[in-house]
Amino acid sequence: MTPIEIVFIVCAIFGLLVAIISISLALRKKGQNTSPKSALQGQSGGSSSISSAPSKHSFLFRPLFSKTVDLSNLEDELIMADVGAEKSHGIVEKLKASLPQNAGEAEIKQALYSYLVSALSPIDRSLKVPEDQSGAVIMAGVNGSGKTTTAGKLAKYFKDRGQDVVLAACDTFRPAAGEQLEIWAQKEGVGIVRGKEGQDPASVAFNAASKLGPSSVLIVDTAGRLQTKKNLLDELSKIKRVVEKKVQVDECLLVLDATFGQNALSQAKIFSQALPLTGIILTKLDGSCKGGVVLAVEDEFKVPVKMVGVGEGDSDLRAFDPEAFAKGLTQ
Ligand SMILES: Nc1nc2c(ncn2[C@@H]2O[C@H](COP(=O)(O)OP(=O)(O)O)[C@@H](O)[C@H]2O)c(=O)[nH]1
Numbered sequence: 001m002t003p004i005e006i007v008f009i010v011c012a013i014f015g016l017l018v019a020i021i022s023i024s025l026a027l028r029k030k031g032q033n034t035s036p037k038s039a040l041q042g043q044s045g046g047s048s049s050i051s052s053a054p055s056k057h058s059f060l061f062r063p064l065f066s067k068t069v070d071l072s073n074l075e076d077e078l079i080m081a082d083v084g085a086e087k088s089h090g091i092v093e094k095l096k097a098s099l100p101q102n103a104g105e106a107e108i109k110q111a112l113y114s115y116l117v118s119a120l121s122p123i124d125r126s127l128k129v130p131e132d133q134s135g136a137v138i139m140a141g142v143n144g145s146g147k148t149t150t151a152g153k154l155a156k157y158f159k160d161r162g163q164d165v166v167l168a169a170c171d172t173f174r175p176a177a178g179e180q181l182e183i184w185a186q187k188e189g190v191g192i193v194r195g196k197e198g199q200d201p202a203s204v205a206f207n208a209a210s211k212l213g214p215s216s217v218l219i220v221d222t223a224g225r226l227q228t229k230k231n232l233l234d235e236l237s238k239i240k241r242v243v244e245k246k247v248q249v250d251e252c253l254l255v256l257d258a259t260f261g262q263n264a265l266s267q268a269k270i271f272s273q274a275l276p277l278t279g280i281i282l283t284k285l286d287g288s289c290k291g292g293v294v295l296a297v298e299d300e301f302k303v304p305v306k307m308v309g310v311g312e313g314d315s316d317l318r319a320f321d322p323e324a325f326a327k328g329l330t331q
């Protein structure tokens, strides 16, 4: 073998190795992009790359059905996907009216998609907090539903919109709750007012409302202990009353853990007695739940799902988009 032939063979082997490494790297990257988590989180990919402004089509819901559906098992499948018995029955009756008895799965899914879009799209789901004057948002919900986390995410949302934010740590029962909110305030660079342990939550809310500048947003994080039903009701309505002495309360948001399914509804009913709810934020949709609970909660509380929580990070809050919802559910 001549020296030229040896050089030629070495170059060929080297070239082959470079090609193999490039192909395997490209395949690995593609595999990451199509992992179940990023598919769930929609077009924007991982949570860190998602913009804070709740965007359209940025979160696809999980498919509603666990098996092939036809008109005979549709109602059961909807109930199993947390839609709720009454709502499921109503939907199936509506679909049956427009579908042939032997309708196949594709036809049923298409009809369900159209029904969902036409039923959910006309509802106004915007947050009513003005950009050019001060406003307030009160968070309510059972312990662990995601109130404090969502308050932090909302702080980022309003701050990114150009507004000053003051967080009111009104869960004075547990010191850890105030600390948790304090961490969010530091992270997002917004103001916070905390009280002493056991302090009247309404007085903390009032102090925080007194600190608002022009076009600032007050976000009131509250406690959600259900053991003391009467106290909870009194506490929440008093918080709203005192805040209103200083600033208009634009939103009373019920925070619900979607993974609780139907149980989330029965637990949260009490909050609609305490506050005139204006919207729902469904959290933990990145978990194992099926999105059917959206239909059930709107039916139960007669207020719109305005946003959904899809992770623990500050950018993991999305506007609820009926079309993406219907598309994901019926895919
Ligand atoms: N995966 C996930 N976890 C969440 C979401 N929202 C809140 N959490 C977590 O749920 C737990 C309870 O949340 P927290 O805000 O303390 O609930 P609170 O008791 O209602 O204030 C915390 O571990 C949060 O990080 C979400 O959208 N997705």
Ligand SMILES: [Mg+2]
Binding pocket: 144, 147, 148, 149, 171, 177, 221, 222
């Ligand atoms: Mg909390």
